[in-house]
Amino acid sequence: xxxxxxxxxxxxxxxxxxxxxxxxxxxxxxxxxxxxxxxxxxxxxxxxxxxxxxxxxxxxxxxxxxxxxxxxxxxxxxxxxxxxxx
Numbered sequence: 001x002x003x004x005x006x007x008x009x010x011x012x013x014x015x016x017x018x019x020x021x022x023x024x025x026x027x028x029x030x031x032x033x034x035x036x037x038x039x040x041x042x043x044x045x046x047x048x049x050x051x052x053x054x055x056x057x058x059x060x061x062x063x064x065x066x067x068x069x070x071x072x073x074x075x076x077x078x079x080x081x082x083x084x085x086x
Contacts, residue, residue, distance in 0.1 A: 001066050001070055001071060001072065001073055001084070002071065002072045002073070003072075003073050003075070004025060004072060004073070004074045004075070005075050006021070006025075006074065006075065006076050006077075007076075007077055007078075008076060008077055013076060013077060013080070013081070015040050015042070015043075015081060018076045018080075018081040018083070019035065019038070019081070019083060021074075021076070022035070022074040022076075022081075022083035022085060023035065023083075023085070025072075025074055026071075026072050026074065026083075026085035026086075029071070029072065030071065030085070030086060032086075033085045033086050034085065034086045035083055035084070035085055036064070036065040036068050036069060036070050036084050036085065036086055037061045037062060037064050037065030037068075037070065037083075037084040038061070038081070038082060038083045038084070039059070039061060039062075039079070039081065039082040039083075040081055041079055041080050041081070041082075042080060042081075046059070046061040047061060048061060048064055049061075062082075062084065065084030066084065069086045070084035070085065070086060071085065071086060072084070072085050073085075
């Protein structure tokens with residue numbers, strides 16, 4: 001899975017804006033990309049929410065995203081928001 005790290009400064013980045021940016025970036029490689037898993041560290045929330053386990057030190061939501069076709073992981077502001085896209 002490809003990792004893309006993005007730092008946004010000079011503005012307050014919210015979840016919806018980060019999600020839209022992640023989709024636009026992922027569409028560069030896959031025009032029909034889907035968000036398979038995400039993390040909102042500000043709210044201590046992630047999806048899928050049922051993936052609570054940790055596998056080899058990686059959170060369950062991240063393992064789920066990768067194992068269900070995730071090709072790119074886009075992380076904003078040192079993991080404040082993370083999206084795994086197909």
